[in-house]
Amino acid sequence: MNFITDLVNYFVRDIPIFATAAWLTIKLTAAALAIGVFIGLFFALLKLSKNRISNGIAHLYITIIRGTPLIVQIFAIYFGLARMVDFGVFWSAAIALAVHNGAYIAEIFRAGIQSINRGQMEAARSLGMTYGLAMRRIILPQAFKRVVPPLGNQFIIGLKDSSLAAFITAPELFQMAMRRAAATCADLEYYTITGLWYLAMVIVFSFLVAKLEKRLDVDKA
């Protein structure tokens, strides 16, 4: 019984601190995913190209990123790359998360593009469009619509994975939980509270994705 009252007390008392931390989590995730989408699209197109070299590059990138833990990538950029260029905590974390999510997003885009009937590309080419124009005007708009559900999924994963930035001292949600837990010895309460904050963000985000899907009529295409 004590746990519940403690939980509520801590939660209410620390709303301002956690709200600030959550805002940083949101900014971090948004920056990472915005960059990640471009990285993903770029590597998806490389992987779909007929050129062996660009194909190989895309394959290598996806293999390495998917094959190593995110925390290793974050540390590599923060401790390794930061020796040459100092990005600061925020951008180290954002870049690591972008590069990481980009690999998964690349595969999502590749699958989405490949799911568009070949006849679409043929029809566009038969009208005199270049490959690039056909991709941009005909294939990608249809593919984007189709990848909204898996992309939303990946964004949720990305949001939660941003918690690993805590280990390079980014003052985001999880870092705040660790600090408060250490200061109060109320570990279970504070990690539960943090979980609830993430849960709330994911629920809001899922709701927005569902609305977007409805607006785009995703299931119709």
Add this chain to the structure above:
Amino acid sequence: MIKIRGLHKYFGSLHVLKGIDLDVGRSEVVCLIGASGSGKSTLLRCINFLEKAQEGEIWIDGKKIDRKKDDLNKIRAEVGMVFQLFNLFPHKTVLGNVIEAPVMVKRMPRDEAKKEGMALLEKVGLADKAHAYPSQLSGGQQQRVAIARALAMKPKVMLFDEPTSALDPELVGEVLEVMKQLAREGMTMIVVTHEMAFAREVADRVIYMDDGKIIEAATPQEIFEHPKEERTREFLWRVLNPNKGPRPGNKAMGPLAPQEKNRDDCHLENAG
């Protein structure tokens, strides 16, 4: 208008076109007939370089096409193509489909493209559907939009790849009607088709293909009434008499060939 010499096409080790020579004159309507797998669709797709033939020459409008040097996009812009499965762009309206290439490829001002697009839709009888999406149209309507879309680029020649094969029987007529009108207006057309009645009525020349080769090319009258080649006769019998079994006096299918099996073959031919 189109001249093809010694065209060979391989898909891996599969030899699909085995030396095609073909001339199509301006305003001529040529129908390609033949069984599935005979190479007629591949031939059509080689003409606008959707497939690249390994050997042979293709001349369009008096100019030999070098597929390494020439801009194939420019060539494709002048060769309209209509597909069996329409391939309309589902995320664009009917009018959007029609004006897409003129605006994006030819850089035509949008207003002008819309005006011309509406005129084309009027021509195929679908002006009232200009703002509908392809998914809201019947197959026959979609195919007519696809024809308008190809015409919007003002092509020198139109290629039709089994344009009515995916349609419900009652919708075939409206598409053929549009094609007949085009033929009357003097469009150069190459049509891969199973519609023998259409070939007979509209074609200037009918070409029968089998096993990657042109077996016989003649006027529809000659080919339908006095086919010279045994294989042509065999094919036409099967297509024109789908339920009658083997052709009387056909040596290839001896008396031991079971009737049922032949019937199935016929159905397969028609389906393909």
